[in-house]
Amino acid sequence: MKLSADSPQVTLPIRGADISSLKKSEDKGGIYYDENGAPDDALKILRAHGLNYARIRVWVNSPDGYHGKSQLLEMAKRCKANQLKLLVDFHYADTWADPGKQPKPKAWESLDFEGLKQAVYDHTCDICSALKAQGTPPDMVQVGNEITNGMLWPDGKNDKNFDNLAALVKEGIRAVRDCSPKTLVMLHVDNGSNNEMCRWWFDNMLQQGVEFDLIGASYYPYWHGTLADLQNNLKDIALRYDKDIVVVETAYAFTSKDCDNYENVITTQEQPGYPFTPEGQARMLGDIITIVRGVPNGRGIGIFWWDATWIAVRGNGWDPADPASGNNWENQALFDYESRPLPAMDVLGRL
Secondary structure (H helix, E strand, O other): OOOOOOOOOOOOOEEEEEOOOHHHHHHOOOOOEOOOOOEOOHHHHHHHOOOOEEEEEEOOOOOOOOOOHHHHHHHHHHHHHOOOEEEEEEOOOOOOOEOOEOOOOHHHOOOOHHHHHHHHHHHHHHHHHHHHHOOOOOOEEEEOOOHHHEEOOOOEEOOOOOHHHHHHHHHHHHHHHHHOOOOEEEEEEOOOOOHHHHHHHHHHHHHOOOOOOEEEEEOOOOOOOOHHHHHHHHHHHHHHHOOEEEEEEEOOOOOOOOOOOOOOOOOOOOEOOEOOOHHHHHHHHHHHHHHHHOOHHHOEEEEEEOOOOOOOOOOOOOOOOOOOOOOOOHHHOOEOOOOOEOHHHHHHHHO
């Protein structure tokens, strides 16, 4: 299964944004505006700027009641109404899952390994079936979020071998295929500029017989090496695995200033030539897009910005278990501190 650009010069087929924060932001009073200062639906604004895909994470039983099945179903309808395709990001956790932590959902903690496999299948099938039943089947699914070091720790941790991780991932993929055969399946690792890691990880998954459609990789310039590193790795893995590649998470700050009196993750890590300004943010994104478009054989097919709609709104903080926690990412959204579109939004939608 292949989606590809016809040439390095064409607009990327996938121009997406993670909008997982949007529903909670709106419920807590967040309002989004167009360039003229008129309030509007954030999804409509993103679509008007040329974006064509939305990414939404799903947790099993979130402490705040968000990021679950009911929210996903509601947002999927809105995405379809705004002509946005849908990527569902399964975390298989009750909260954040990433390379440093892959916690089991509380309801799954006492399950043996066979039970975990069944839980992965059932949860994946339940979500995909519900989306399909309401007429919004997922266009793409991630079986796990940044699962470089495994998932559902400790059972699915891949520090010794890939047997358990591969078995769990296969159950997620099987559920997607059973419920929604046309949905593309992505496997997602974190460091898109680390060639040694990517080779190690995808070699092992393929040796375990894991069948998938797309390679997904995160790339944050502060943490994941240079643009040259990203370019070299994407070129190598495109030729090595002959699969389409998506930079499924990236972001860059448009300011070093804070908006909610809660210290941001990124404040002083400017990259040379890319100041923390709206123009610097747009320039960084444009150069990442150029790299993805230049992946051999048209295998670089898209980019998603993370988390495009996460503006500073009281009650919509980083910690889902703590309503008082602030947002430490608002200086990397695609909306400025007046909740209007930044230049990078046009870059993502038009290039």
